[in-house]
Amino acid sequence: MNKVLMSGNNIIAEAAIRAGCRFYAGYPITPQNELTEYMAEHMRRADAGVFIQSESEIAAINMIAGASAAGVRVMTSSSSPGISLKQEGISSMAACELPGIIVNIMRGGPGLGNILPAQGDYFQATRGGGHGDYRTIVYGPGTCQELADLTMDAFDLADKYRTPVMILADGMMGQMMEPVIFKKPKPRQYSEKFMLRGAGTGKSKFIRGLLLDPIDSEEHNWKLARKYDVITKNETLHEEHNIEDAQLVIVAYGTAARIAKGAIKRLRDQGMKVGLFRPITLWPFPELKLRALSAKIKNFLVFEMSTGQMLDDVRLALQGYANIEFHGRPGGAVPTPAELANVIARLCDKND
């Protein structure tokens, strides 16, 4: 397969179509418009592809829920304020066990914020976001190649666990161009018994999220919880970079992790032994893998384009076994590798 040069937003869209996504609904919002536009152009060329520019984010998420129930692979995308609007439908899809992909190309917040890259939606993405006891699988890709690979994997995982999966990237990832190779998608494995396609001559089915009997509702919640336990056990992904001899490890994901790699190069050139732990799944968080590192590494620095959200997960993972520092820039301000390197150099001086 040839390498192609594409922007992040287009890569996600192309990977989705290649993975068999045949229903996309979305509403324009910067900085993810190229994804919606790519879908508009290419879904009509795909066999039985449906593209709808919906009247709202709320309509879009409920459209993909409907199409998912009807049995096709589905996706919607948006950016932070639009993702807030989608939470009703994400909670509903989790409750009804409907697979689907939600892409959040994060921008500065809170409120309308701005259209610059940020990572302020980590809590919203990893804590469920909407109401009720549910989780959403969240991928935090760090390169354009990962956007391609993880988008395809997201469809498989959504089908496997019958649950919505979120791809959490930011305006930087959405807009930048890198060469990518699209891998061959796996054949879809999803039973027809979960699809609503008319009863034919058989028994009719229904899909619902309302369970008025508290015992039924409790059992449904425990059933979901057991599913989330299996996901937590089996589906965490992370990358370790320059960990072997590291005296300090940066914990960062997505664009922040790319900046961290730049900082690490500078610091290593100056002789400072710094490494990176990069969660790729943000939920489930690679908690045990990070905790294992604390056996030999005692200094961690969480670096985020926010005021500190993943920081909570790092604290929970390290359980006081190591020192945790934090550096962050919220609201669409993107730190440079030099800035981060300076912060870490000062920290290393202090620790010496």
Next chain:
Amino acid sequence: MSKTVFKRPKSLKENIFHYCPGCGHSIVHRLVAEVIDEMDIRGITIGVPPAGCAVLAYNYFDVDMIEAPHGRGPAMATAIKRTLPDRVVFSYQGDGDLAAIGIAESIHAANRGENITVIFINNACYGMTGGQMAPTTMLKQRTTTSPAGRHETLDGYPINVSEIFSQLKGSTYIERCIVNSPAGVNKTKKAIKKAFQCQVDGLGFSMVEILSLCPTNWKMTTIDSCKWMDEVMSKEFPPGVFKDTIATAKKTAEAT
């Protein structure tokens, strides 16, 4: 030799309705089920019940169903129909669902000319939550959230959904009916059948608005409710066909 003249429609499950005595939902459920039987479309029909009194409609309709979040039925129905164009897809919505929280989804589905059918129950209040003011509540009507009666300066006016939807170029068939008399019930069934037929023929968006009674929340007897519908409700919401471009849509379809 005895002849069966009345029986349960095949498309209705053998469950007892949870609806209050006198409620119009039971009547309309039966009418929709009868139409599905008569058109022999039970196996290809997918229904989208709303949040509201009819949220448990899947307990009654023996067709595939998916419950929509409040107001989102037409968005779901749009997606199901676009994904499975040869199925018959209907949403069943109340006045809060369609005319308040879901008016965007409803009006845009109509405006896109989605080939779906909307069964719209207008009972001038929020039934399931205990009789609060709806967008279709009459002026001066007392509800739990308009205790002094709906007042236009505070609460605005009752929304005339069929009139609005008939103005959209995307809609094909819009009729308002009333189920407070045997004649009205018969007329309603004809309208529902016409709406489903419009969809089966691929002619676009159809909606039947049904003025329905809610004696419990209106705090009236069923008989008084039926009278009130004639004397008050149908003055604001006159029954009738508001749009019927089925013939022209047919011609266009045949030409293309």
